[in-house]
Amino acid sequence: MAEKIPFTMENLVWRSWSNPMVLEECTAEQIDVLEKSDPVAKTHEYYLTLVRDPAALLARSQLFNAIMYTREGARRADKEFAATAESLLNGCVFCASVHSRLYATFGKDRPTMEAFMKDGLGADLSPRLRAIAEFATALAATPPVAGPAHVAALEAEGMSREEILDIANAVAMFAWANRLMLTLGEPEYAAA
CATH class of the missing domain: 1.20.1290.10 (AhpD-like)
Structure with missing residues (x-):
């Protein structure tokens, strides 16, 4: 277990406790979902962990994108x-x-x-x-x-x-x- 990090505005990385997918071992469906998720998804352990269930990651990414990237609603x-x-x-x-x-x-x-x-x-x-x-x-x-x-x-x-x-x-x-x-x-x- 890594050292306990206090709340910070520093750039952090997230490490998976399980074995995230290796990009080269992903199926075509998994690659497609990663590409629809986030620009950093193919290199981020969080997305590479969640892509083990591509349908769930796709739903999560669509929800995230609909809420955070809309021009309507809150700033x-x-x-x-x-x-x-x-x-x-x-x-x-x-x-x-x-x-x-x-x-x-x-x-x-x-x-x-x-x-x-x-x-x-x-x-x-x-x-x-x-x-x-x-x-x-x-x-x-x-x-x-x-x-x-x-x-x-x-x-x-x-x-x-x-x-x-x-x-x-x-x-x-x-x-x-x-x-x-x-x-x-x-x-x-x-x-x-």
């Missing part, structure tokens, strides 16, 4: 902030690292994310980001405790029902994806 930065909050709650260091960097890119606000990664909900957040983080963590809790007050807080920040649903979809999807990552492998620091 990408808001979805990445929500996914970071959910990943912090669930303890997925790898996912928090990825989503925090994506938020910093799309939101053009690295200092806020650095504070959030350090202090969680105790960080000094704008009312909009606080509403997103509180909704995301309430929705990701087991059992979920998100309710009308969370929705009202998002609406008070100008979010439409469609944007709120989009945030909920992202949080729910990543809660599931985090559980896959947390039970199938662990992060390591990227080689320098």
